[in-house]
Amino acid sequence: MARRPAHKWAFKSGMRAGAYSWRSSAKAIDRLKSASAEIRAVARSEPVIAAEGVIALAQRIWPAFEHIDTSSGALGTAVRRTLDELVPILIDAPTEEDTRGKWLELLREAILDDGVDYLAPIADRFGEIAAFPALMNLHADRDLDLIQAAWSDHVRYAHVPTATLTLSCLLEAGRFAELLDLLAIKKTHLWFDEKFGAEALLRQGREDEALAYAEALLADDRQPWGRRDIARFCEHILVRQGRAEHAYRRFGLPTASGNTYLAIWRDLVKRYPDLDARMILEDLIAAHESKGKWFAAAKTARFLDIALDCAAHHDAAPATLIRAARDLKLKEPDFAAQVAFCAVRHLVQGRGYEPSPLDIDEAVEHLMVAAGRIGASDWALQELRRISSSPRSAGLMADRLARVLSSIDESRNKH
Structure with a gap:
């Protein structure tokens, strides 16, 4: 052959x-x-x-x-x-x-x-x-x-x-x-x-x-x-x-x-298909402690009440919250409005990785659009003013929020 x-x-x-x-x-x-x-x-x-x-x-x-x-x-x-x-x-x-x-x-x-x-x-x-x-x-x-x-030979090691x-x-x-x-x-x-x-x-x-x-x-x-x-x-x-x-x-x-936190949750859900997926997410949040970091996982899993709880936590990333508000302000306006509000509060209180004053502009924009779709524009402005006047609000972000609110008021007075 x-x-x-x-x-x-x-x-x-x-x-x-x-x-x-x-x-x-x-x-x-x-x-x-x-x-x-x-x-x-x-x-x-x-x-x-x-x-x-x-x-x-x-x-x-x-x-x-x-x-x-x-x-x-x-x-x-x-x-x-x-x-x-x-x-x-x-x-x-x-x-x-x-x-x-x-x-x-x-x-x-x-x-x-x-x-x-x-x-x-x-x-x-x-x-x-x-x-x-x-x-x-x-x-x-x-x-x-x-x-x-x-x-x-327990005296001399030999590989x-x-x-x-x-x-x-x-x-x-x-x-x-x-x-x-x-x-x-x-x-x-x-x-x-x-x-x-x-x-x-x-x-x-x-x-x-x-x-x-x-x-x-x-x-x-x-x-x-x-x-x-x-x-x-x-x-x-x-x-x-x-x-x-x-x-x-x-x-x-x-x-x-x-x-990612989402991948961790999905891995456990896949391995334990007979266990309640919501319970698994809650257990993971309790075990890992960094509650705010689990926002994206909870949002994607469609446990929006858990996601809002995560969004309010001090270690939630404002940039992540702003993106979620942007993506859901038309489909889930009530959820998006509350998430955007959390983002503004975190930014004004000095949280977030390398935040920009423009983040305030974007968060407020998404908040007002979402709030407008559910007839809650007055609520949104009232909450923003409360944040702006809070003793915990100071610095560049607080100043930016005050300017954004002033601009909104001027625009509303013209109409």
Whole structure:
């Protein structure tokens, strides 16, 4: 049979050894994104070739990125995200045992050469990548004695680069007792190793033991490495046992996360579809304390009474309130009027990030339009005058409000 010509990967030219300097983190992240996109595109029609592309990328990550400053953590996060996307391609590729065995040797060598554990996502799932029981056992046994000796020595610390892949292979090979015995001899117990033990118990149907095993790492007041992952593991068990409310209170709510307050709420609502969405929002506000910061989440979730309560809080951002008043002054005029009023009050009392006197103009404009639609123009002016004359109102913003009110009065007197 004719040998299949090697695929020409575009990303290889940008992933040469020593290709990146100390301050090339952003450039390296862009290169990872393009490499991942290229490999995933090939995977749609040529999954085996795409898997070989993942291996080629893995072999080049450490040599190419060795000299980059990683102190910000951005590059490490990007590498992990990229490999998390690509490892399933390796696992799912349809190959014979001999071919997969060769792949594993290449990956094992890359892990051994890796200076900062960039390839941890591959080591974590090495047993799954092995696919065949014989290969799982082969790599489980390769360094087993070495790991036992290193971990048994509680005086001197010795790092074994292949420890994680060994644990992964023991797990996937179903050698649960050996796996747990190996973990038991370690002096320190951290989640990046202990997750394999917890999973081993879970796969044996020992749910309560798995829960206790993981929870033990959260037993004191310290913030252990992998705290969020530990909590999610425990949460999953409790939900599976039909104890969703307990899972939510014990693990879900304290570890809720997202890029925005709205994303945090949506994440919990998605994870707990049977719980009341309004209750979840109220719980989050109580747990995180920064009430004003939750305004946008409450508004978007359509809990407008909660949103108004947030808008009145001292840490609500006037700029956010002004945008909401602008967007809703025609559709929800009563709500928009009250939000705009809160924005004016915050500005006059010196709140907000780098506020401008023009913010007063805009907030008052939206307030008057919204108030006019509900027949509350006189109320709006009365409240604005009350703010303007308040002892707490002083400075540039208060002066601006007084000028805006004077302008409104002149305009009304002319008509």
